[in-house]
Amino acid sequence: MQGGDRNFDSTVFNGGIVYGLSPEVNVFANFAQGFSVPDLGRVFRRPPAGAVNILDSLQLTEPQKVDNYEIGIRGQWNNLQASIAGFYNFSDLGSDFTVTDDDFLETVRAPQRIYGIEAAVDVQPAENWKLGGTLTWTEGENDEDDDGEYLALNSITVPPLKLTAYVENQTLKGWRNRLQLLYSGNRDRAFEDAVEDAGIDSYLTVDYLSSIKLGQGELQIGIQNLFNNQYFPVYSQYFAPFFDSANYAGKGRTLSVGYRISW
Incomplete structure (x- = not known):
C-alpha cells in the first residue's frame, strides 16, 4: 500500500x-x-x-x-x-x-x-x-x-461501574496503614446489543498497604489481592471469547516491598 x-x-x-x-x-x-x-x-x-x-x-x-x-x-x-x-x-x-x-x-x-x-x-x-x-x-x-x-x-472503551473505598490509620508517628477496596461491576449492555460475545462479570479485590518512615526515605509494604480472590479483569473477559491467550485470571495474593526516597 x-x-x-x-x-x-x-x-x-x-x-x-x-x-x-x-x-x-x-x-x-x-x-x-x-x-x-x-x-x-x-x-x-x-x-x-x-x-x-x-x-x-x-x-x-x-x-x-x-x-x-x-x-x-x-x-x-x-x-x-x-x-x-x-x-x-x-x-x-x-x-x-x-x-x-x-x-x-x-x-x-x-x-x-x-x-x-x-x-x-x-x-x-x-x-x-x-x-x-x-x-x-x-x-x-x-x-x-x-x-x-x-x-x-465495547467494554474496553466503556468500562463497567467502578467503586473504590479505603480506610487509613496513622498508627504511629511515621507509620501509616491502609486497606483499600476495588469493585468492578457487571456490564451486559454491549452483549445484549451483539457488540460483544459475552457479558462482563463483576469482581472485588482488597489491598493492604503500609508505609514506614525509615532513614531518609520510606519503606513501603503492600499485599495486593489480600484475600487471594480469583477474578478475571475486564480486558481478559472481553478478549477471552475470541483470543484465547488473553483468557487469564488477575494476580492472586502478591507481596511487594519497596523503599522510596524523595528529594
Whole structure:
C-alpha cells in the first residue's frame, strides 16, 4: 500500500464557571473541546478492503473532535470533602474498534456519545483516621450505520461501574496503614446489543498497604489481592471469547516491598 502524508489542524474552545453557594459549597460547569488523531497504526496494520493509500481513507484517518460538557457540585468542610459531577461527550466522528469475523480488530469511525457520573467523598472521623471512596459510572454508544440507531460501545472503551473505598490509620508517628477496596461491576449492555460475545462479570479485590518512615526515605509494604480472590479483569473477559491467550485470571495474593526516597 502506498504511503502518504496528512496535515491536521483545528480550533477548539474551552470555558468554565464556578459559583459559590456558601463558603463550603460551590457548583461548577465546564465546556471543553478535544482534538486528537486516531490510532493510525491500528488503521493500517489491517486496512479495510479497497484502501489504496492514506489519502483515500479520509474517514478512517480524520481527527476526532469531541465536545465535552460537565456540571457538578462540590463541598469542603473541616472533616469532610465531597463532590459529584455528570458529564456528556459527543463526537460527530468518534473512534472505536470492533472485532471482525476473523478475529481482527477493525477501526470504526461513527457518531459517538459517552456520558456518566463521577463522585468522591473523603472523611476524617477522628484524629489519625481517614476513610472515603469514589464512584464512576460510564455509558456510551455509537451509530456505525449513521441511521440514528445507537448501539453500546465495547467494554474496553466503556468500562463497567467502578467503586473504590479505603480506610487509613496513622498508627504511629511515621507509620501509616491502609486497606483499600476495588469493585468492578457487571456490564451486559454491549452483549445484549451483539457488540460483544459475552457479558462482563463483576469482581472485588482488597489491598493492604503500609508505609514506614525509615532513614531518609520510606519503606513501603503492600499485599495486593489480600484475600487471594480469583477474578478475571475486564480486558481478559472481553478478549477471552475470541483470543484465547488473553483468557487469564488477575494476580492472586502478591507481596511487594519497596523503599522510596524523595528529594
